[in-house]
Each structure stands twice: as structure tokens, then as C-alpha cells.
Amino acid sequence: MDKKISVKVCLGTTCFVMGSANLQELIDTVPAKYGDKVDVSGVPCLGLCSIDWEFSKAPYVKVDDEVIKEATVEKVLKAIDEKLK
Amino acid sequence: MFIDIDCSQMKKYNQNAYGDYFVSKRYPDEARLVAVLSDGLGSGIKANILSCMTATMLLQFISNDQIPIRQAAEIVMNSLPVCKVRHISYSTFSAIDCYDDGNAKIVEEGNPEFIWIRDGEVMTPPYETIQSKTFKNRRMKVYKIKLKLGDRLIFCSDGVTQSGLGGGRLKLGLRREGLIVLLKDKLAENPEVSSSEFANYIVNQARNIETDRKPKDDISACVLYFREPREALIFTGPPFHQQKDKEYAQMFQNFKGKKAICGGTTANLISRELSIPIRMDSTISVGKLPAISYMDGVDLVTEGILTLTKTLEYLENGTLDIDNAAGKLVKFLLDSDCIHFMVGAKLNQAHYDPALPIEIEIRKNIIKKMANVLQDKYFKKVDVQYM
Numbered sequence: 453m454d455k456k457i458s459v460k461v462c463l464g465t466t467c468f469v470m471g472s473a474n475l476q477e478l479i480d481t482v483p484a485k486y487g488d489k490v491d492v493s494g495v496p497c498l499g500l501c502s503i504d505w506e507f508s509k510a511p512y513v514k515v516d517d518e519v520i521k522e523a524t525v526e527k528v529l530k531a532i533d534e535k536l537k
Numbered sequence: 538m539f540i541d542i543d544c545s546q547m548k549k550y551n552q553n554a555y556g557d558y559f560v561s562k563r564y565p566d567e568a569r570l571v572a573v574l575s576d577g578l579g580s581g582i583k584a585n586i587l588s589c590m591t592a593t594m595l596l597q598f599i600s601n602d603q604i605p606i607r608q609a610a611e612i613v614m615n616s617l618p619v620c621k622v623r624h625i626s627y628s629t630f631s632a633i634d635c636y637d638d639g640n641a642k643i644v645e646e647g648n649p650e651f652i653w654i655r656d657g658e659v660m661t662p663p664y665e666t667i668q669s670k671t672f673k674n675r676r677m678k679v680y681k682i683k684l685k686l687g688d689r690l691i692f693c694s695d696g697v698t699q700s701g702l703g704g705g706r707l708k709l710g711l712r713r714e715g716l717i718v719l720l721k722d723k724l725a726e727n728p729e730v731s732s733s734e735f736a737n738y739i740v741n742q743a744r745n746i747e748t749d750r751k752p753k754d755d756i757s758a759c760v761l762y763f764r765e766p767r768e769a770l771i772f773t774g775p776p777f778h779q780q781k782d783k784e785y786a787q788m789f790q791n792f793k794g795k796k797a798i799c800g801g802t803t804a805n806l807i808s809r810e811l812s813i814p815i816r817m818d819s820t821i822s823v824g825k826l827p828a829i830s831y832m833d834g835v836d837l838v839t840e841g842i843l844t845l846t847k848t849l850e851y852l853e854n855g856t857l858d859i860d861n862a863a864g865k866l867v868k869f870l871l872d873s874d875c876i877h878f879m880v881g882a883k884l885n886q887a888h889y890d891p892a893l894p895i896e897i898e899i900r901k902n903i904i905k906k907m908a909n910v911l912q913d914k915y916f917k918k919v920d921v922q923y924m
Contacts, residue, residue, distance in 0.1 A: 464841075465842050468827050476821040479819065497801025497805055502802070
């Protein structure tokens, strides 16, 4: 596979207080597990909570184009595994 | 011109209150600054009360514009009570009323004469003496001067000029002459020194020449520095009307000075309108706040409300050396003289979901409080524009 998978962790206010602060370990564990096949970074805001505010499922993480709601480290790793299959 | 003003103080040895009192107020609309330094008789709580009353009353008189500085000072001089024990007046004071164009009026009663330094030389301005009608031993000096870019004014209490008095090396204390030597040396070494550093330097030097480094009197130094303003802009929150995004982004781009963006959505907006890509730091959070990101041409990019709330807390508590996004924003603010806020009025409903584990403040309120702290505690010139 040539193309890198991109993982974007939303660090906007809502996501941060709803738990993206706890996703820091992705920055360390993902490169250790997948090498350079996956690229993890924070983004200032994915803009998802303001669209979906009534049913906000923050924190949001984007794995390529797939939005992961109420993201946890496990959910994100699972999504990466799916993509790499 | 911007007037960089700060005061540094030290208590008399073994006292738990300052006997000198400094107050200052900036009037951005009038491009004006009023400051008063008062030295209360004696030391400790008693002196603190006397000097505090004198300084705040004078400031109040002058700043409400009801009474010109000269008359205000005269009233205070004529009405200050006399100490029963020492038979001298309860407090002494220096007051300055100055404008950004360099025009300044200064009155002094009892305090050491102020020092005016231009291009490394001490100026000797003319003054008028006003004798008190009620007390023979009281007279005040009134100065009307015109300041230029780069000028400095130094006011101090007699704790500075009399430091070292009776000690080994300086039997008569530092005196005005000794102080001038110190000031000139410091300026030769660092011509651009900020008022806050300069005031700290004076106070520390005065303490150092006291026997055993124990101040025998309260020591205060107030410094004014007339210089080019350092401008800064903080853009936070998306504009209420989305169709105006471009216009405001352009204003942000055209601003001359340092720039900061506080807010994820806001950063995205500027990035989109001005086609500047955003790069994130390689961490997610530092010190319980989201990490900063980077954009070319922008000096600081942070998350919004959480960082602003923390920044306000640091500014209020005087915690100035923290290595996280809020700490960086504090440094950004304090390194500037004139701070403009562009505050977007659009709210993100998701922030007010009761399910959120912490309460999120309304942006406008935080900025209002921050503007007040910056103005009152750090003597910055602040203006806020809502969009």
C-alpha cells in the first residue's frame, strides 16, 4: 500500500474536554505499531460538533475520510486495522 | 508614543505592609495616563493606610477631570493632617498627568525630585513652587514638560535616595547623585530596558547597598518610558455573519504588528480565507490544554475558550512562566503595549451542552475580563472590537 493513512484528532474545545486530551498516546503508540504507514496529528478543529451539536458525539477523530464518534484509543486503532486489511 | 510604566516596591525590613503606595490609570480614549506615588509617614500598616489614601484620592481627583492636577495637589497638600508625634505631614506624593503626545504635568510634595533622562543626559526642567497656605513647611513643585520619544522619567520614594544611609560606604546614603550614576550605567548597558525591568533594578540596587541588605525604609521606584508602541492583535471566534469572514480575515492579514489566533474554528477560517496551511505541534496536550499549532505569518495559534480562560487565570494570579499554550499567550500579551482584540460573536452551541464535564465561559465575557486585567494590572492599552 502506497498511500499513508491519515489520523486526525480534533483538538477543538468540545472534543478536548470530552476526551481527546486522552488520545495523546496515539501519537506514540501508532508509529510504534504501524511504522510510517499511518500518520497521526492533531487538528485545531474538525468543525463537527457545531454541525451535530444536538447529538454531539465528541470527541471526533478522522481516519482518512471516516469520522469516528466518541473516539477512544481502541476505536481508532480498530479503524486503522480495518483500513490496513 | 506609548508610555511604558511600571513600579517596583520593597517593604521596610520586618514590616508586613508596604508604606509606599503606587496607583496609575490609563485612559485609552483620551490617550492619557495618570499615576501617583505616595510615601506614608512611618512604616507598616499605618504608612500603608496614609499613602493609600493620599494616592487614591489624588488619582480620583485628577482622573475625573473635575480638578486639574495642580489644584488637586494643592488641596491635598493643604489638607494633609500633621502627625502628632513627629509634627510633619502624614504623607508625601508625586503625581503625573501625561498624554501620548508627550505633554506632561507633574507635581511633587515632599518626595525626592523626579529624574528626567533624555539621550543619556539628565534634564533640568523649570518648575514653579507653590507654598501651602495652611502649613509653612509645605511647598510643592509644579512642572510642565514636553517629552520626546525615548525619554524616561524616574520617580522614587526617599527609601531609594536614602538607602545605605549611615552604612559603611555611603554615609549619606545613595542620594540623587548616586541614583543618577546607577541609572546612567544601566541605560548604557541596556538602552532599551523596559520600565518593569528598570524599576526592579533600581529597587534591588537600593536594597543591595543597605546594611545586611535589609531596607531601613520602604523602597519604591516608578519608571515611565516613552517609546514606539508594540502592537498586537488577537483574533478569536468566528464573525457573527459568515459572509463577513473574508473581510475580517483581510483586516487580520493587513494588521501591522504581532498576531495571534485563539480558536480552532477561527484558525480554520483564517487558513481558508487567506490560504495559509495550518501545522499542528506533534503533541496533543500540554499542561491540560490543547497544543498550539503554526501558521506562516501568525505568531501564535491556540485553541479558544479553554486557553483564554487559563490565560485570564494566569494574568489575574500573576503566574507568568508556564510552558503551555496559555503561558505562551500570556507572554505574547505582556510583550505588547497596545493590544487589539477582534472577537467573533458566533457561539458554538455544542459548548453549552450540560453533558460537558466543565463549564465553558462565553467568549465575550472572558475577553472583557482579560481586557480589564491587562489594562488595570499590566497597564496595557486595550481595545476590543466585536464582529
